Amino acid sequence: MQHKQTVIDIRNLSYSYVNEETSNRVSVLHDVSFSVSECEFVSIVGPSGCGKSTILKLIAKLLDNNHRNIGIDRSKMSFVFQDFALFPWLNVRENIGFGLKMKSLDKKSLDIVVNEKILEVGLSGSEHKYPHELSGGMKQRVGIARALAMSPSILLMDEPFSSLDMLTAEKLRIDLLNIWTKYKMTVVMVTHLIDEAVEMSDRVIVFGPRPTIVKKVCEISLPRPRDKRSKEYFDLCDLISKEIL
Amino acid sequence: MSRIILGFHLTKKRKHIFTTSFVLISIAVIFSYIIIISGDNAGQLINSLMLSLFRLVSAYAISLVVATIVAIFISNSRFGDMMIPIFDLLQNIPSFALIPLFIYWFGYTNIMTIIFAATSILWPILFYVLHSLKTVRRELDDAAKIFGAVGIKRVLYFLMPVAFPSLVTGSIVGFSIGWEAIIGVEIIGLASGIGQFLNTPVGNNNNQILGISALLIIVFLINRLIWMPLLRKSQLYAA
Structure with missing residues (x-):
């Protein structure tokens, strides 16, 4: 059996912040430990406000903390945001190429990558539209394309489908799984939908309420593409639901 | 369908060209009329107006650069929140109270007028950008x-576009304050410029009517040709 390398290693991570209104220190994460292997798709689920997004931001170094507890190579990391976070002054092409432009990639190479990602996420014909002219699903496609344009080996996703309607979200989930199968990158996704976590992940990490600890880690060994009507699928969803409730 | 859309765009474009041309031609006619009735004063009027405009644009350019740099520095600094009340206090000092000080430092010079106006234009731009x-x-x-x-990439590709709509609105407010400051200091300091042109006894000549008409035209032109297109563009940045 091939041994997979650990690409994210979180050891005894705690995080708290000072509430500016009450001046009280609020503990969010308490002694959280888990690791993620290369090419693995891991989802984090838990009750509202338990710190799911916080841990993703800590991994991405978007929050100040003692980052020694998080072992990760951030040079090949990318991020998909819940509310898309597209730059309103840039069109689809420019948004997708933003990260590459910041890396000072030459225009020719940048155009090649952007064209490739536009085709890959199904945005042909909308290249010159601005974010306010796009539907929610298309906005998130731009968000995913922008993240993929960086050729990441680690992709962090913060509730990427929660701002979308059910049908659009389902279509995008399928597309994302195809992209993940193609590139085999490591994915860490935060979601509040247990069904979504079971459908997409190799492993589901269940967080408890604040101050958060890891309550359970569920291996999802169902074959892909997953039969969402199978008994095993429902059993796994029930098991995780019970842990959260 | 695409023909209809293209046709609509062309119609819109033609309408825009027609309106702009009409406005510009009307202004040219009115301005020519003003020049004709001003007789011997025509040269003085144009020179005064251009001198005041030069002072205003120079003061605006200084304010724009200083306000943007200070706003970016403060918004990214941990001391930023401490600086805001200080700036608020400073901007509340009536600018005309500082004129004697500026005259003492710089004399009755162009530099004095420009720096005095810049200290008035600075505040709206600074506060608008800072807020954004x-x-x-x-x-x-x-x-x-x-x-x-x-x-520097964060400044150029993120902070500047984020601040763009505020830069435009701050500039519009700042520019109007700038006119007031320039004309005020020209009248008080008896310096040359449109302020001095207007500062003649009423009834002796048509200077007041001519000066104010010319000012209205220049203000209208700046608004139509600079601020309106920038405002339209800024809507995209704020979307």
Whole structure:
């Protein structure tokens, strides 16, 4: 059996912040430990406000903390945001190429990558539209394309489908799984939908309420593409639901 | 369908060209009339107007650069919140109270007029830009960081576009304050310029009517040709 390398290693991570209104220190994460292997798709689920997004931001170094507890190579990391976070002054092409432009990639190479990602996420014909002219699903496609344009080996996703309607979200989930199968990158996704976590992940990490600890880690060994009507699928969803409730 | 859309765009474009041409031609006719009735004063009127405009544009350019740099520095500094009340206090000092001080430092010179106007124009631009940088959506800021907008690239490709709508609105307010400051100091300091042109006894000549008409035209032109297109463009940045 091939041994997979650990690409994210979180050891005894705690995080708290000072509430500016009450001046009280609020503990969010308490002694959280888990690791993620290369090419693995891991989802984090838990009750509202338990710190799911916080841990993703800590991994991405978007929050100040003692980052020694998080072992990760951030040079090949990318991020998909819940509310898309597209730059309103840039069109689809420019948004997708933003990260590459910041890396000072030459225009020719940048155009090649952007064209490739536009085709890959199904945005042909909308290249010159601005974010306010796009539907929610298309906005998130731009968000995913922008993240993929960086050729990441680690992709962090913060509730990427929660701002979308059910049908659009389902279509995008399928597309994302195809992209993940193609590139085999490591994915860490935060979601509040247990069904979504079971459908997409190799492993589901269940967080408890604040101050958060890891309550359970569920291996999802169902074959892909997953039969969402199978008994095993429902059993796994029930098991995780019970842990959260 | 595409023909209809194209046709609509062309119609819209033609209408815009027609309106702009009509406005410009009307202004040219009115301005020519003013020049004709001003007789011997025509040269003095144009020179005064151009001198005041030069002073105003110079003061605006200084204010724009200083306000933008200070706003970006403060919004990214941990001492930023401490500086805001100080700036608020400073901007509340009536600018005309400082004229004797500026005359003492710089004399009755162009530099004095420009620096005095710059200290008035600075505040609206500074506060508008500061507000936009302090209230930028957290996710956008995170996205900029994740995708490598750091250092000067952060300023050029993230902070400046974020601040653009505020720069435009701050500039519009600042420019109107600037006219007031320039004309005020020209009248008080008896310096040359449109302020001095207007500062003649009423009834002796048509200077007041001519000066105010010319000012209205220049203000209208700046508004139509500079601020309106920039305002339209800024809507995209704020979307």
